[in-house]
Amino acid sequence: MTRSVIPGRADAAILACQEGLSFWGGVDASTGRVIDTHHSLRGQSVAGKLLAMPTSRGSCSGSGVLLELIQNGQAPAALIFHEPESVLTLGTLVAQHVFGKTIPVVQLDADDFAAFCSKERATIDGDRLMAAGLDLQLPAMAADHIELTENDRAMLEGNEGAALKAAMSILYDMAVIEGASRLIDVKQVHIDGCIYASPALLRFAEIFAEMEARVRVPTTLNSISVDHANWRHQGVPSSFGQPASRLADAYVQMGARPSFTCAPYLLDSTPQAGDVIAWAESNAVIYANSVLGARTAKHPDLLDLCIALTGRAPCYGVYLDHQRAARRVIEIEAPLEHDDAFWPLLGYLAGQLAPDRIPLLTGVEHLSPTADDLKALCAAFGTTSGAPMLHVDGVTPEAGLVAPGADRMTISCDDLAQVWQQFNAGPDEIELIAFGSPHFSLEECRALARLMAGRRCHPGVTAIVTLGRDTLNAARAEGLAARLESAGLRLHADICWCSISEPVFPPAARTLMTNSGKYAHYAPGLSGRTVRFGSLADCVTAACTGCAPNTLPAWLPSSPKRDT
Numbered sequence: 001m002t003r004s005v006i007p008g009r010a011d012a013a014i015l016a017c018q019e020g021l022s023f024w025g026g027v028d029a030s031t032g033r034v035i036d037t038h039h040s041l042r043g044q045s046v047a048g049k050l051l052a053m054p055t056s057r058g059s060c061s062g063s064g065v066l067l068e069l070i071q072n073g074q075a076p077a078a079l080i081f082h083e084p085e086s087v088l089t090l091g092t093l094v095a096q097h098v099f100g101k102t103i104p105v106v107q108l109d110a111d112d113f114a115a116f117c118s119k120e121r122a123t124i125d126g127d128r129l130m131a132a133g134l135d136l137q138l139p140a141m142a143a144d145h146i147e148l149t150e151n152d153r154a155m156l157e158g159n160e161g162a163a164l165k166a167a168m169s170i171l172y173d174m175a176v177i178e179g180a181s182r183l184i185d186v187k188q189v190h191i192d193g194c195i196y197a198s199p200a201l202l203r204f205a206e207i208f209a210e211m212e213a214r215v216r217v218p219t220t221l222n223s224i225s226v227d228h229a230n231w232r233h234q235g236v237p238s239s240f241g242q243p244a245s246r247l248a249d250a251y252v253q254m255g256a257r258p259s260f261t262c263a264p265y266l267l268d269s270t271p272q273a274g275d276v277i278a279w280a281e282s283n284a285v286i287y288a289n290s291v292l293g294a295r296t297a298k299h300p301d302l303l304d305l306c307i308a309l310t311g312r313a314p315c316y317g318v319y320l321d322h323q324r325a326a327r328r329v330i331e332i333e334a335p336l337e338h339d340d341a342f343w344p345l346l347g348y349l350a351g352q353l354a355p356d357r358i359p360l361l362t363g364v365e366h367l368s369p370t371a372d373d374l375k376a377l378c379a380a381f382g383t384t385s386g387a388p389m390l391h392v393d394g395v396t397p398e399a400g401l402v403a404p405g406a407d408r409m410t411i412s413c414d415d416l417a418q419v420w421q422q423f424n425a426g427p428d429e430i431e432l433i434a435f436g437s438p439h440f441s442l443e444e445c446r447a448l449a450r451l452m453a454g455r456r457c458h459p460g461v462t463a464i465v466t467l468g469r470d471t472l473n474a475a476r477a478e479g480l481a482a483r484l485e486s487a488g489l490r491l492h493a494d495i496c497w498c499s500i501s502e503p504v505f506p507p508a509a510r511t512l513m514t515n516s517g518k519y520a521h522y523a524p525g526l527s528g529r530t531v532r533f534g535s536l537a538d539c540v541t542a543a544c545t546g547c548a549p550n551t552l553p554a555w556l557p558s559s560p561k562r563d564t
Helices: 062-072 087-099 110-117 150-156 162-178 199-210 238-253 282-292 303-310 342-353 371-384 413-422 442-452 469-477 480-486 517-527 536-545
Strands: 003-006 009-016 050-053 078-081 105-107 121-125 128-131 134-137 183-185 189-191 219-221 312-314 326-332 359-362 402-411 432-435 462-467 489-493 511-514 530-533
Touching: 003 087, 009 110, 050 110, 050 121, 062 087, 062 199, 078 087, 087 105, 087 162, 087 199, 110 134, 150 162, 162 199, 162 303, 162 312, 189 303, 199 238, 199 303, 219 238, 282 371, 303 312, 326 342, 342 359, 342 371, 342 402, 342 413, 342 517, 371 442, 371 517, 432 536, 442 462, 442 469, 442 480, 442 536, 462 469, 469 480, 469 489, 480 489, 511 517, 511 536, 517 530
Parallel strands: 009 050, 050 078, 078 105, 189 219, 326 359, 326 402, 432 462, 432 511, 462 489, 511 530
Antiparallel strands: 003 105, 009 121, 121 128, 128 134, 183 312
């Protein structure tokens, strides 16, 4: 469907690509330069361009990055999508409602999108898009299909204060864009917008805090950008530590729980199957829908606060039964043997093969994945796909939901080996081991302690575990934290690898190794370091020797066939 999503005007050169881009971890919020080393646009700038792509992908935090780009004048001149998109669109809506700035957002059907991408320059003028040989009408979106309750209208009209008016205005516009027919109550919210990615995120939160906004439903907070209690002792400069801490404080002031974890499914507030919730943070959304059987859209940062303040969310997408069905079946050629590195490799590949739809993975049910295996699978899937969930045949609770006409694709062991090689282009010498993306579970702490028993980190290696403060307290009570620290590992609460910064991130480290497919993808762009990837045991070996294994795992083919 060709339409104007957010109207506006722009005249600029076209920057087009045929794959989604995550603005968080993929675009520098200060300059607009693409920093995702795996993306076809790497090194180019989106600033001032008509950026065309099928849809976005990856982190829910992309909305905050776009908000900062709009604020500092480095945003695209307009966004043009082929598929429905919510993360970057929401950033544009917030810029409009809260800061009085915006850029046009347009959705084109397949033929119009292909024609647009073949041009060099175009003009958007309200309800028209024009380029050489191209003149498209952009009809506005209808808003008369949304049913609002009396309480919804009271908030929208400002009868319950300025904060709720602003929050409901953003929610209402998002409901229109997503084609929702109504708003629904949610039982809980997880806020991802507490990571300090830019000054605009801090200002957004403090504007609502200054209006004395309060959350209406139980609300947890994602990992933040500093160890809240200890950042000063860790040498974090005040120029970063203070605004990062203020951002967290603003959300706590509004009534959110200072959980500070990117793995809210590890908390005592874990939702149950069928619970209607509103989570942001891509890995958490995918895990909640896929593994827990709860229901949440992949809510962008900033919309999460609006939902927490009102207790209401647009009813669309995977809130609806029929939208939770798989539209692609991916048949897996599972290896006879495997280790825990299999699951992030599989998730990463599945996301590449299903960037815009929910897949069903078959052929791995006999491998009996653990909760931590599924955590790694969902996190890696979320880096390469924009879909809010996946199914695993015989494992996840709704794996029987397959849409009529779903197509089929395959993943071979050769495919897995190619991703392993992609993740292992760095040198063998390792200075940093990154555990906990997403945050480590208590069981992962136990497994790491078992592998480190009688061993100690190499003097030239820093090994860091990031985890939620609740998990850290449990690990301390069990004696695990002391065992890991005595072996030379550092344990950091509140922060995670996608928000960590120097000097907590060791400045001298040149090559890091991780067992996380998510961080293997994001680390080159976020940290500027080269990366190695391996199983938990491989990472322990590297931590103790300073060297990463230089051969593929025994369960992968040693000479994978490459695509031609």
